[in-house]
């Protein structure tokens with residue numbers, strides 16, 4: 001029997017903090033009431049908010065230079081599911097996980113689905129992978145996949161994406177996320193227009209294989225591994241592709257996939273306006289695709305993104321149904337701790353955005369009261385909404401303090417015994 005944190009243990013740990021939480025929650029409730037905000041409504045909305053965790057995120061990541069594996073790392077997708085379930089057990093914010101194929105390929109998907117159900121987690125969007133060669137693969141993706149100059153390689157990449165849809169259908173997923181690393185490293189190496197044509201040609205074949213109730217998420221990224229040109233480098237290329245492919249294609253925003261200082265929330269606003277926002281890969285970034293923990297470096301940016309989302313939902317924006325996923329790499333932390341904190345940071349940004357006094361903000365904007373508008377906006381960001389998050393978690397059976405409970409349970413030490421290290425494990429982004 002593999003170790004799971006006993007529910008009773010979570011209850012005992014919560015009991016130690018319950019009185020303090022009740023006090024803090026009541027105090028915040030009256031503070032918010034003075035501003036005309038009903039804390040119960042905000043708490044309900046936060047409780048209903050979910051974000052998917054990436055199966056590849058529960059393994060230790062790495063940089064181009066090294067990977068430092070930790071004890072008790074998941075050795076297979078079954079182990080990964082256990083860790084994802086633990087993250088959800090304590091945070092109650094991550095009921096689904098997003099698989100990556102072929103990393104999470106198994107011979108029996110019914111068994112995998114059964115295991116997930118037993119653990120109380122489901123599957124979110126399936127991620128295809130044509131940025132590396134799978135063992136035994138016939139043709140190489142060294143010079144591209146969906147946009148390779150040779151038709152046979154493009155066909156192989158299309159077939160891989162179709163296989164991902166088939167696997168996802170068995171797991172109850174409803175979306176395929178496609179990030180292509182394709183591009184060029186030298187000016188002149190490829191024809192910028194032709195590469196885009198090939199992308200559209202290949203993706204329309206993938207699109208044609210989507211079940212009726214599926215969507216495809218097109219993920220753009222500025223650079224890496226292609227350092228001169230990437231085929232789907234920005235939201236403009238992504239939107240052009242989505243519009244060419246059809247209504248089931250939308251644009252996914254990975255927060256780390258933009259140039260430094262780009263106004264990501266404005267990109268989000270534009271995609272919402274176009275009715276084409278697929279959703280997010282949350283992480284944080286200082287320079288590029290750093291894959292830092294969500295909200296760790298720039299929580300204000302995360303808040304600004306959520307402000308656009310809450311605004312869109314308040315306006316009843318059309319075709320607005322974003323999928324929320326985390327996509328980050330954990331190089332120096334326990335991945336379970338990182339993912340729990342990140343899920344809570346996403347909820348925090350959402351809760352803060354719900355506090356923005358939209359009527360007052362609109363009035364200040366109409367009067368061109370720049371400082372007044374900014375202060376209103378900032379007031380929501382600096383509010384400490386922790387008691388709301390804690391209350392939502394504990395009501396749902398999660399931990400008031402997930403990190404403390406996780407550490408006290410010694411989950412990782414249990415897993416280190418159960419999961420002797422194996423060579424060539426597919427954990428993490430390596």
Ligand code: RM4
Pocket residue numbers: 100127179219221254281289327429
């Ligand atoms: C990419 C991109 C994809 C992710 C891979 C591992 O930079 O963010 O979403 O699947 O990394």
Ligand code: MN
Pocket residue numbers: 179219254281327
């Ligand atoms: Mn991503």
Ligand code: MN
Pocket residue numbers: 221254256257289291327
């Ligand atoms: Mn990335």
